[in-house]
Amino acid sequence: MSAILQVFICIPLAGYLLSLVLPGNREALISWTARIAVGLQLHLAVAFTLYWLFAGRPTLDAREFVLYEDAHYSFFLDFYFDKIAATYLVIGAVLTFLVAIYSRAYLHREKGYRRYFSTILFFYTGYNLTILAGNMETLFLGWEILGISSFLLIAFYRHRYLPVKNAVKIFSVYRMGDVGILLAMWMSHHLWHENITFLKLNNYELVDAQLQSHSWVGVFISMMILFSAAAKSAQLPFSSWLPRAMEGPTPSSAIFYGALSVHIGVFLLLRTAPFWEHQPSVRTVIAVLGLASSLVASSIARVQSSVKSQIAYGSIAQIGLIFIEIALGFKDLALFHFAGNACLRTYQLLVSPSVVTYLIREQFYTFSPSKSSLEDLLPPRLRYSLYMLNIKEWNLDGFMYRYLWNPLKWVGKKLDFLSIRKVVVFFSVAYLIGILALVFRSRLPAFIHEFLPVFFAFLGLVVVLKSFTERRKVRMSWLLIVLNHFWIALAISSNERFTFIHILLYLSGVSVAAVAGYACLYWLKKNNGVLNMNRFHGLSYEYPRAAFLFLLCCLGLTGFPLTPTFIGEDLIFSHIHEDQLLLATFISLSFILDGLATMRIYARVFLGPHAKTYHEIAYRSS
Numbered sequence: 001m002s003a004i005l006q007v008f009i010c011i012p013l014a015g016y017l018l019s020l021v022l023p024g025n026r027e028a029l030i031s032w033t034a035r036i037a038v039g040l041q042l043h044l045a046v047a048f049t050l051y052w053l054f055a056g057r058p059t060l061d062a063r064e065f066v067l068y069e070d071a072h073y074s075f076f077l078d079f080y081f082d083k084i085a086a087t088y089l090v091i092g093a094v095l096t097f098l099v100a101i102y103s104r105a106y107l108h109r110e111k112g113y114r115r116y117f118s119t120i121l122f123f124y125t126g127y128n129l130t131i132l133a134g135n136m137e138t139l140f141l142g143w144e145i146l147g148i149s150s151f152l153l154i155a156f157y158r159h160r161y162l163p164v165k166n167a168v169k170i171f172s173v174y175r176m177g178d179v180g181i182l183l184a185m186w187m188s189h190h191l192w193h194e195n196i197t198f199l200k201l202n203n204y205e206l207v208d209a210q211l212q213s214h215s216w217v218g219v220f221i222s223m224m225i226l227f228s229a230a231a232k233s234a235q236l237p238f239s240s241w242l243p244r245a246m247e248g249p250t251p252s253s254a255i256f257y258g259a260l261s262v263h264i265g266v267f268l269l270l271r272t273a274p275f276w277e278h279q280p281s282v283r284t285v286i287a288v289l290g291l292a293s294s295l296v297a298s299s300i301a302r303v304q305s306s307v308k309s310q311i312a313y314g315s316i317a318q319i320g321l322i323f324i325e326i327a328l329g330f331k332d333l334a335l336f337h338f339a340g341n342a343c344l345r346t347y348q349l350l351v352s353p354s355v356v357t358y359l360i361r362e363q364f365y366t367f368s369p370s371k372s373s374l375e376d377l378l379p380p381r382l383r384y385s386l387y388m389l390n391i392k393e394w395n396l397d398g399f400m401y402r403y404l405w406n407p408l409k410w411v412g413k414k415l416d417f418l419s420i421r422k423v424v425v426f427f428s429v430a431y432l433i434g435i436l437a438l439v440f441r442s443r444l445p446a447f448i449h450e451f452l453p454v455f456f457a458f459l460g461l462v463v464v465l466k467s468f469t470e471r472r473k474v475r476m477s478w479l480l481i482v483l484n485h486f487w488i489a490l491a492i493s494s495n496e497r498f499t500f501i502h503i504l505l506y507l508s509g510v511s512v513a514a515v516a517g518y519a520c521l522y523w524l525k526k527n528n529g530v531l532n533m534n535r536f537h538g539l540s541y542e543y544p545r546a547a548f549l550f551l552l553c554c555l556g557l558t559g560f561p562l563t564p565t566f567i568g569e570d571l572i573f574s575h576i577h578e579d580q581l582l583l584a585t586f587i588s589l590s591f592i593l594d595g596l597a598t599m600r601i602y603a604r605v606f607l608g609p610h611a612k613t614y615h616e617i618a619y620r621s622s
Contacts, residue, residue, distance in 0.1 A: 001055070002062035004048055005079040008089065008128050011041045016121035024114045031104040034117040038100045038124065042093040049086050057083065061134055061199040068505065068567050073195075073574050075567050077141070078134030080198050084270050087335045088131040088263075095259045095346050096124050102350055103251040112156055116249065119156075123149035127260055131267060135197045136185045137570060139271070141561045143181060143232075146261055147174040148560065151599065153252040154245050155607055158540060163247035164607040168600055170241045172405075175595045177231030179588045184224040186573035186584060191217050201274045208278065215279075217578070222276035225268060226286060233265025233319050234312075235293040240396035242316055246308040250349060253308065258315055258345030263338050266319060269326050270334065283327045290323025296394055303390045307352045315345050408593070412469025415462070423463070423476065427483055430459065434490050441494065453495040457586035460487030464590050467597040472532050475521050477601055481557060481594050482514040485565075488587055492575050495583065502571055509563025513556030520550045524605065533601070536608020547606040554602045558595045 015037025022030050052058070060081040068075045100120065107113050126145025133139035151174075155167035188196055191214055200206060211218040229235075234242040245257045256262070269286065276282045294317045301313035318341045325334040375383050389395075434456055441449055460483070467480035489503050524539060524546065525531040540547040552562065559565040569591065576584050 001048075001052065001058070002060045002079070002081075004044075005060065005062055005081055005132055006064060007044065008041065008132060009125065011044070012037055012121050012124040012128060016118060016125055019114060019118040019121055022114060027104075027108065027113050030114050030117050031100070034100045034121055035097070035104070037121060038093070038097045041124075041128075042097045045089050045093040049090055052081070052086065059199065059202075061197065063134070063197075068571070073571060075137055075570060076135075076195065077138045078197050079132045079138070080134030081132060084267065084331075084335065085131050087339060088267055089128070091339050091342055092124070092127055092131070092260050095342060096120070096127075096255060099251045099255040099346070099350075103249070106251055107249065112158075116153075116156060116252070119149050119152045120252065120255070123153070123256070123261070127264075130264060133271075134199065135195055136181065136188065137195060139268075140178075140181050140185070140570075141566070143264070144178065144561055144566075146264060147171065147178065148555065150174065150245070150256060150261060153248045153256060155603070156248050156252065158607040159538060159609060160247075161536065161608055164536060164603050166244040166247050167607075168596075168603050170245050171599050172596050173231050173238050173241045175592050177228040178595070179592050180224045180228035180231065182569065182573060182591065183584065183588060184221050184228070185570060186576060187217055187221050187224070187578060189574045190578040191221065198271055198274075201272070204274070204278075207275055211278065218276070218279060219282060222272075222279060222282040223285070225272050225276065226282070226289070229265035229268045230289060230293075231265070232268070233262055233323075234316050235265070235289055235320060235323065236296060237396060237399060239293060239297055239313075239316050240393055240400070243304075243306070243309040243312040243393075246306075246312060250308075250353065254346045254349035257312060258349045259342040262315060262319065263322075263342060266322050266326070266334065266338055269323070270331060273326065273331065277329065287324050287327035290320040290327065292320070293317070293323070294320030299386065300390045300393050303387060307355065308349065311345060311348050311352065315341065408465060409469050412465045415466040415469070423480065423483070427459075427463065431486065431490065434494070438490065438494055449494075453491045453580070454583050454586065456487055456491035456494060457583055457590070460484045460491065461586050461590050461593070463487065464593045464597060468593045468600070470597075471534055474531050474533055474601060474605060475518065475525070477533065477597060478514075478518055478521060481597055482510065482518075484590055484594050485510045485557075488572065488590060491583070491587070492572050495577075495580070496575055502568070502575075505564045506568025506572060507565075509556050509559075509565035509568070513553045513563065517550060517553030517557065520546055520553065521605070531605065533604050536603070537605050538608050538610035540606040541610050543606075550606065551602055554598045558598050559591070 015033055018037075019030060019033055022033065024030075052060075060079075062079045064077050064079060066074065066076040100117075103116065103120070107116050110116065123146065126142045126149060128142070130139055130142030130146060133142060148171075151167050151171045154170055155164045157163045191210055192200075231238045242257055242262065246253045248256070297313045297316035297320065301310050301317065304310045304313065318337070322334050322337050322341070325331075325337060375386070378386070434452075437452060441452075463480045464484035467477045467484070470477040470480070485507065489507055493503065521531070524543070528537075528539070531537065556563045556565065559569045572587065573584070576587070
């Protein structure tokens, strides 16, 4: 039975690869390819789940592929199947199949018809990889695919300003969630001294024995898992991203942000519950976070004028309740709640355009004033204050900007004196000194040797911070991201024995993507003249192939599961000691910012309204 789990990954992946080579003007062929792939997946999922139920619901675990292994480290793909995976598998197959049918007519005659269905199949591949993952590394592989497919679908109407801007904003939240998973994996390596599987986490004696002597480590891992789950499921303080994600097509909003993607944070908590459920402090934090998110989201939903925003905040409120159920130990109820909420939100989003039409018509013929509500019991001043607070969505966006992004931008602007020549000269000399320090580190005093990894990681953070805030020179921003990766490699090499094979594994994908991406930017500047970061250029109009190639370069540079850099990132964290929290923080921030800076370059150069006025410009958002 375990061997069949791979098939659930291969079917949507085969459909995705096939959709890439289909002619863009053959709508029927494109939609049939998607429906056949998802329909086959649905029938196989239902049949397999029924067979699994009649076989006595055995827990399946299959260690399939070892991608890299040495004496102290192993990166392998592991697949796991139980009632949690079964529920997510069947619900995901049903809803994706319905959305694939609905999308055939909804996207008719859209220019990005093939692009839409390819992205849906790509998302579905990542979804199945996530829910069938048997360890954190395999889960992170699917987690990354969900993040980039979300970015692409929110920015589907790429000739408009707001979809592209919101796609970058939401990708920034996803990127923070990615780093939460990375930090959880980092500390898990030190706690278990192995690549722990979810099957072993179900062993209560093993988990309890480790947590008895490493209680603070257990709390740290649990908090990082909760941080990632809250970011992915739009819980406080990240709730404001979900309504902004509705800029994409309605069917993609239904399947992503009503049904499946937004519930992946719930899945992460359910899957890791055997680890944190015996820590009362963690369960309390989860329950409080869920309760606060539910109350705030419910109050905001009541004053929204957009039907999609109402549904989005309603979904956030229900997910907050699911968090409470998980914290209280009602896992079966949480699964049932997930299934009901996913189906309801998908239906609501798919019929929302029709409902709005009906309501507009009805208010002219059968208008009746609103009835009294619970808020009428409150004093007028408090009632009006709550109304204004909810209209402003509790200033959640302002909170993120004021306390996270604005300080980073302020620091980055202090580095405006840097030019391409200064960057190359200064950091080349500094890097050469760092290599010499690495070669002769046996002659250095002990306190300098301990200080060097943090210092090199800090320099890497400085260069990527400058790239993140760069507003003019595109190529310099790209070059700074590349330099950041080399500084990280130097920092880890100075920390402990990071062999040449490890460095090659990490930097091979970065180097290829860096050269190809820089050549693409150079060619675009040569053909278009001005190319800066002050505005959107929308060059995907005229250079669709260059846009696709540069997107692949961006993914390679950010450590997406496309190059060995993905394995290298996990390998890097395995070489950071458990007491080196500052080093782990610097490198984590570097990974957050390099992903944001890279996708920001892609969005500014290729997406948004075209810079040339002879192309059609959309002035309004969807």
